[in-house]
Amino acid sequence: MKFSVLKMIGVVLAVAGSATIAHAQAGMPGNMEMGPAEVGVVEMTLQEVPRIVTSPGLAVAYQQVEVRPRVGGVIQEVLYTPDRLLEVGDPLFRIDDSSYVAAEATARANLATAQANLPVMQAAYDRAVQLAGRGYTEAEVESARASLAEAKATLESAQAALDYAQTELSWTTLKSPISGRADVSTVSVGDLVTAGQTDALTTIVQSDPIYVDMMEASARILSVRKGITEGVIKQNDTLEATLTLENEEVFRGTGQLVTAGNTVSTTTGTVTIRFKFDNPDHVIIPGMFVRGEVRIGSVQAYLVPQLAATRDNSGKLTAYIVGEDGAAKQVTLEDDGSYQNAWIVREGLSEGDQLIVDGLSSLRAGQTVAPVAVTIDEDGVVRDAETPAAED
Structure with missing residues (x-):
């Protein structure tokens, strides 16, 4: 009897399960289709x-001088303070000047x-000329003339020797030839230095203003020149550059072109x-690596957010737009660099195209889409486009 009851319960449960499954299958039509995928779009203009x-750049001192002695001797005094701003002519070192x-x-x-001998020789010559033929022979006159010339040459030589001696004496005090800041001295009081020695006593650097040498590929230069020639690029009247420092801080200041190489x-x-930059606070130090941005001019193009486009292994850039049939359409873009997190695109898009920027993760070409206008903020975040409030 117990077995019959259990068998009856099992039959009831089986029938109930079959009915539930049949009801569920009846509630889901076999030919149900997914609706259009909602995507965020921006209009291309x-x-x-x-x-x-x-381009990468290297900071170079506006002026840099290695100070070496022009006379030899013992250092008596170091007259400057390292890293203090020097002007032209400020004293740096004093060398023992006793011998000079x-x-x-x-x-x-x-x-x-x-100087004392010259008048004597002049008088002797004048007397010989006056008494020529009357007590002075022609040979004696010529001798007096030669003595006078020798006395004049001796005077000039003595004057030159004095000038050079005074010059050497002035060289015993080494002075700054430029404005700038000097490094720590490599010598101390009592050190013996020699004229024209290999080792510098110190180095003076002027870094305001400062040069920045930017390295640019010759192929890119040719490309830019071609764009200017063909009228694609509208060239600025002057070339200016901005800098980003090694800590990603943007340098405050604009550089002017010095030479294009x-x-x-x-x-x-x-x-x-x-390029030359004003550097009053000495933020940029010679030898520092920087990243420079040079504004050449402007082009007529579309700005495609980088998050909306992908680049394959071959370098081809593609994106999705909303086609005339309301379906997603993949297009190939020709870019010309980037600007503020967007690709600069000159070919592959048309005025008014709706570029898909959101909902790309599962999107495929030909899929029906429902476009929703969105905007992209400065941080690259997609937000719904602002719509005017409904009137009461």
């Missing part, structure tokens, strides 16, 4: 886009002797382009 070239003072005194005495490096294929 042809606009004037700055043509900016980004003596040499200057000797030269001065020799000059005095020559005249040669191409045979090893790197680049041209060195030099």
Whole structure:
């Protein structure tokens, strides 16, 4: 009896399960289709886009001098403070001048002797000329003339020797030839230095203003020149550059072009382009690596957000737009660099095209879509486009 009851319960449960499954299948039509995929779009508009070239750069001192002695001797005094701003003519070092003072005194005495001897030789010559043929032979006159010429030459030589002795004496005080800041001295009081030695006593650097040498590939330069020639790029009247420092901080200041470079490096294929920047706070230090952006001009192009386009292994850039049939259409784009997180596109789009920027993860070409206008903020975040409030 117990077995029959259990068997009856099992039959009831089986029938109930079959009915539930049949009801569920009846409630889901077999030919049900998914609705259009909702995607965010922005309308493409042809606009004037700055043509900016980004290049690595190296800071170079405006002026840099290695200070070496022009006379030898013992360092008596270091007259400057490292890293203090120097002006032209500020004293740096003093060398023992005892021997040079003596040499200057000797030269001065020799000059005095020559100056005293010249009138005597002049008088002797004048007397010989007056008495020529009356007590003075022609040979004696010529001898007097030669003595006078020798006395004049001796005077000039003595004057030159004094000038040089005074110059050497002045060289015992080494002065700054430029404005700038000096490094720590490589010598101390009591060190012996020699004229024209290899080792510099210190280095003076002027870094305000400062040069920045930017390296640009010659191939890109040719491309830019071609764009200007064909009228694609509207060139600015002057070239200006901005800098980004090693810590990604943007340097406050705009550089002016100094020279566009005249040669191409045979090893790197680049041209060195030099700009000059005001650097009053000495933020940029010679030898520092920077990233420069040069604004060449502007082009008429479309700005395609980088999040809306993909680039395959071959370098081809593609994106999706809403086709005339309301379906997603994949297009190939020809880009010309980037600007503010967007690709600069000159071919592949038309005025008014609806570029799909959101809902791309599962999108495929030919899929029906429902476009919704959106905007992209400065951080690259997609937001719904603002719609006017409904009137009461």
